[in-house]
Amino acid sequence: MSLAYLLKRCGLILYTLAVVSLIVFAITQVLPADAAVMLLGENATPEALVAVRARLGLDAPVWVQYGHWLSGVVVGDFGVSLRTGLPVAPTMLEALGRSLVLAGLSIALMLVVAVPLGIIAAVRRGRLADVAVSAVSYIGVSVPEFVTATIVVLLLADWAQLLPATGYVPLTEDLGRGLAHLVLPVITVSVILVAHVSRMVRSELVDVLHTDYIRAARLKGLSDRTVLFKHGLRNALLPTITIVALDVGYLLGGVIVVEEIFALPGIGRQLIVAIQSRDLPSIQAGALIMAATYSLASFLADMAYAWLDKRIQYD
Amino acid sequence: MTELLARLARSPQGALGLALVAVVAAIVVAGPMLAPYGPDTMSVLTRYQSPGVGHWLGTDQYGRDILSRLLYGARATVLMALLATALGTLAGACLGTTSAFLGGRADEAIMRTVDAVMSIPSLLFALLIVNLLGKSSLNALVAIGIAFAPGMARITRSVALAVRKQDYVSAAIARGESSAYVVFREMLPNVVAPVVVEMTIRVAFAVMLFATLSFLGLGAQPPASEWGLMVAEARRYMHLSPWMILWPSLAVALVAIAFNLLGDGLRDALNPRT
Numbered sequence: 282m283s284l285a286y287l288l289k290r291c292g293l294i295l296y297t298l299a300v301v302s303l304i305v306f307a308i309t310q311v312l313p314a315d316a317a318v319m320l321l322g323e324n325a326t327p328e329a330l331v332a333v334r335a336r337l338g339l340d341a342p343v344w345v346q347y348g349h350w351l352s353g354v355v356v357g358d359f360g361v362s363l364r365t366g367l368p369v370a371p372t373m374l375e376a377l378g379r380s381l382v383l384a385g386l387s388i389a390l391m392l393v394v395a396v397p398l399g400i401i402a403a404v405r406r407g408r409l410a411d412v413a414v415s416a417v418s419y420i421g422v423s424v425p426e427f428v429t430a431t432i433v434v435l436l437l438a439d440w441a442q443l444l445p446a447t448g449y450v451p452l453t454e455d456l457g458r459g460l461a462h463l464v465l466p467v468i469t470v471s472v473i474l475v476a477h478v479s480r481m482v483r484s485e486l487v488d489v490l491h492t493d494y495i496r497a498a499r500l501k502g503l504s505d506r507t508v509l510f511k512h513g514l515r516n517a518l519l520p521t522i523t524i525v526a527l528d529v530g531y532l533l534g535g536v537i538v539v540e541e542i543f544a545l546p547g548i549g550r551q552l553i554v555a556i557q558s559r560d561l562p563s564i565q566a567g568a569l570i571m572a573a574t575y576s577l578a579s580f581l582a583d584m585a586y587a588w589l590d591k592r593i594q595y596d
Numbered sequence: 597m598t599e600l601l602a603r604l605a606r607s608p609q610g611a612l613g614l615a616l617v618a619v620v621a622a623i624v625v626a627g628p629m630l631a632p633y634g635p636d637t638m639s640v641l642t643r644y645q646s647p648g649v650g651h652w653l654g655t656d657q658y659g660r661d662i663l664s665r666l667l668y669g670a671r672a673t674v675l676m677a678l679l680a681t682a683l684g685t686l687a688g689a690c691l692g693t694t695s696a697f698l699g700g701r702a703d704e705a706i707m708r709t710v711d712a713v714m715s716i717p718s719l720l721f722a723l724l725i726v727n728l729l730g731k732s733s734l735n736a737l738v739a740i741g742i743a744f745a746p747g748m749a750r751i752t753r754s755v756a757l758a759v760r761k762q763d764y765v766s767a768a769i770a771r772g773e774s775s776a777y778v779v780f781r782e783m784l785p786n787v788v789a790p791v792v793v794e795m796t797i798r799v800a801f802a803v804m805l806f807a808t809l810s811f812l813g814l815g816a817q818p819p820a821s822e823w824g825l826m827v828a829e830a831r832r833y834m835h836l837s838p839w840m841i842l843w844p845s846l847a848v849a850l851v852a853i854a855f856n857l858l859g860d861g862l863r864d865a866l867n868p869r870t
Contacts, residue, residue, distance in 0.1 A: 300712035423852035534719030
């Protein structure tokens with residue numbers, strides 16, 4: 282991997298963030314005919330409108346507003362929440378931390394479940410196990426998070442009384458109870474990912490198992506196990522990294538819904554609350570942080586791919 | 597086209613998808629005629645009923661018949677998702693074809709920007725647009741359409757570029773055909789099929805996204821019988837009457853499964869690898 286490629290890739294991330302910041306800013310602050318009226322409602326007093334306009338700098342030309350906002354964002358200052366009066370950045374970063382715990386556990390669960398499922402389906406191609414895995418993964422990718430959440434709450438919290446249905450306990454405060462509160466959200470977020478990734482692992486592995494080098498390894502007399510794990514799986518899992526990175530977009534969307542349903546105070550819930558209370562600086566911060574997380578994930582995936590697969594020469 | 601359908605019907609998943617989508621389409625068209633009750637007909641005497649004679653799927657907190665609400669709600673959910681996908685496809689196809697046609701620096705600039713826009717998760721993008729336009733069904737439709745456009749632009753462009761390199765296009769140009777002939781008679785028919793396949797798969801996602809927006813209170817508004825909204829309203833009565841939440845959840849999932857099966861079947865029928 283050349284230094285030039287790395288620099289180009291970093292440049293692309295900066296470009297992405299610039300475009301995203303423009304879009305977020307435009308959608309939230311420029312396109313509404315009068316952001317102050319949108320924030321306060323039609324019945325706001327003229328004095329209140331003037332006050333909000335002054336506070337957000339809405340009187341200045343659009344590009345001055347954007348420059349002012351962006352210069353703050355670059356140094357991590359997203360302004361002050363209109364709802365709580367507190368600085369937005371620390372609140373959002375704290376919430377992001379909780380969401381990353383949810384996302385990380387979901388990805389871990391996904392890998393532990395999806396990869397073996399994909400392997401079984403590919404190895405037993407066309408047999409009952411394959412058909413079963415395919416059917417389950419079809420259902421998995423077709424069930425939105427709010428439906429999954431409903432079902433797991435009905436089954437595991439309501440009926441079996443095994444786990445708490447909603448709420449959040451910090452892991453640092455009480456690890457056991459904290460984890461118990463995360464089980465249902467993590468299951469809910471993982472379902473779609475497991476379904477999607479197990480299908481990918483299956484189809485990649487099926488393709489790989491038909492290549493000449495696998496046939497050569499078999500003819501050489503290597504055991505099925507060696508052929509599968511040393512030769513097949515390594516090559517099949519590489520493209521899966523890219524899929525996982527693309528799925529981070531899904532994951533972030535899922536996180537928004539799941540945090541809202543399970544009352545988990547992560548960045549998704551902050552964003553929904555911000556949208557419902559029309560808290561402009563918080564909406565802008567939440568959206569930008571989520572988009573930045575996604576670009577970073579796909580960058581890291583590209584790097585990991587290049588690092589693991591020496592045949593890939595980026596230039 | 598007939599050949600494609602025949603190939604589709606030969607694969608079990610394609611045939612199943614086609615059949616399920618046909619049923620869904622029939623319900624969207626004829627749902628209100630099939631419904632035994634009106635979607636908003638309330639009755640104090642029949643609240644929270646379990647499935648049984650008279651109300652096959654039970655009733656909700658106002659005694660409204662859930663089957664009738666689902667049948668009416670097919671339009672509020674599936675039709676809106678279809679229109680949203682169509683909007684996104686149309687916008688994306690225009691952008692993608694333009695980009696492929698322009699080529700060079702313009703193409704590069706457009707596609708880098710499309711990539712950047714795609715780093716905003718669809719649900720987040722849709723939330724931001726609904727926040728701008730206001731909460732309503734129509735605005736949720738527009739929001740999903742806009743959120744889908746970049747992805748469709750990317751796919752249309754890559755298909756258009758691949759088609760332009762084909763021998764039959766070079767042959768047509770060598771024959772001295774006009775640009776319009778090459779674009780409309782040679783390229784477009786070959787671009788449409790893969791884009792339609794992609795669109796079919798997106799419909800499944802659009803149904804889920806539309807229901808999710810309504811579930812979050814940002815799409816269809818009460819008393820609409822949109823399925824995601826029905827789930828959101830039923831959550832409060834989950835302990836009292838789980839049926840209320842089960843049926844609309846199943847409806848969303850089934851429609852998404854139907855379109856996923858059809859989309860995958862179409863994709864296989866279009867690229868026969870084996």
